[in-house]
Amino acid sequence: MSTNHPELSFEFFPPRSPKGFENLNxxxxxxxxxxxxxxxxxxxxxxxxxxxxxxAVKSILHSGSQAAPHLTCVGASRxxxxxxxxxxxxxxxxRIVVLRGDLPGGMVExxxxxxAEDLVRFIREEFGEDLHLEVAAYPDFHPESASPLxxxxxxxxxxxxxxxxxxxxxxxxxxxYFAFIDEAHRMGISAPIxxxxxxxxxxxxxxxxxxxxxxxxxxxxxxxxxxxxxxxPSLKAFGLDVVTHLCFxxxxxxVPGLHFYSxxxxxxxxxxxxxxGIEEQ
Ligand code: FAD
Numbered sequence: 001m002s003t004n005h006p007e008l009s010f011e012f013f014p015p016r017s018p019k020g021f022e023n024l025n026x027x028x029x030x031x032x033x034x035x036x037x038x039x040x041x042x043x044x045x046x047x048x049x050x051x052x053x054x055x056a057v058k059s060i061l062h063s064g065s066q067a068a069p070h071l072t073c074v075g076a077s078r079x080x081x082x083x084x085x086x087x088x089x090x091x092x093x094x095r096i097v098v099l100r101g102d103l104p105g106g107m108v109e110x111x112x113x114x115x116a117e118d119l120v121r122f123i124r125e126e127f128g129e130d131l132h133l134e135v136a137a138y139p140d141f142h143p144e145s146a147s148p149l150x151x152x153x154x155x156x157x158x159x160x161x162x163x164x165x166x167x168x169x170x171x172x173x174x175x176x177y178f179a180f181i182d183e184a185h186r187m188g189i190s191a192p193i194x195x196x197x198x199x200x201x202x203x204x205x206x207x208x209x210x211x212x213x214x215x216x217x218x219x220x221x222x223x224x225x226x227x228x229x230x231x232x233p234s235l236k237a238f239g240l241d242v243v244t245h246l247c248f249x250x251x252x253x254x255v256p257g258l259h260f261y262s263x264x265x266x267x268x269x270x271x272x273x274x275x276x277g278i279e280e281q
Pocket of ligand 1: 071072099158
């Protein structure tokens, strides 16, 4: 990896309509110019988007790019997981993002797998060592965890169960990520943990999502976004500056790559990549 060619990955969610698929193809083609290592596609725990993940992954592969499906285990049976992983192996998938997931409101039955660690172990036992398994990591720590330390201990267990690398929840304070990585190293975690980067395009959505997933939105960013919430051009310009600055800070300090939550849009991710000087191929 060099600063001009960092390892990149872009995350999509599965489209729900033919038009959504058309849009995704276009976005994928636009972002493919930055030479990502893979595109990942989210998976709705217990929800209706699971076939959509498979279809999106298949279409990314057909376009010639690498794809990494996300796979959640909460509420899933062993048979379902086995069949799903098998269907991905038939597509010659090389990488899976392994997660616990959150049960949709109203569902209470957790099932066989309690934590992502259980799913990592199961995939290794059933399918061997070939697949590259990514797991989630939380610099601002996961909202359910008792403390940052226990959260890291559980992250360590995911690597001990066989995960190869991590992708973080988004954050806007680079120090939070670097303190997290330092602590992980002290605990003996040596696997690469790639920062997840969330572009800023909307005030209300970002506040709501950050409150739910436990990602901290620094007060100064929140206040500026609130000020610009009805002035889209100013909000987007501010968001681009903040996120580009964050990425420069991360790259200058030697992160193993950048994983962008693209929200199925070409912009602002491609503008951020251009500002970072990442050459289009
Ligand atoms: P885990 O690693 O199992 O951790 C969950 C909680 O349990 C944490 O608080 C942890 O500290 C604790 N814990 C872990 N192991 C133990 C243990 N043995 N004993 C006690 N406590 C334990 N969600 C989706 O539904 N679909 C997606 O596609 C998706 N993609 C994501 C991609 C990334 C990069 C990230 C960061 C998150 C993603 N999520 C997705 C959200 C994720 O499913 C939620 O954050 C979920 O609440 C936790 O998933 P996990 O894999 O981190 O769980």
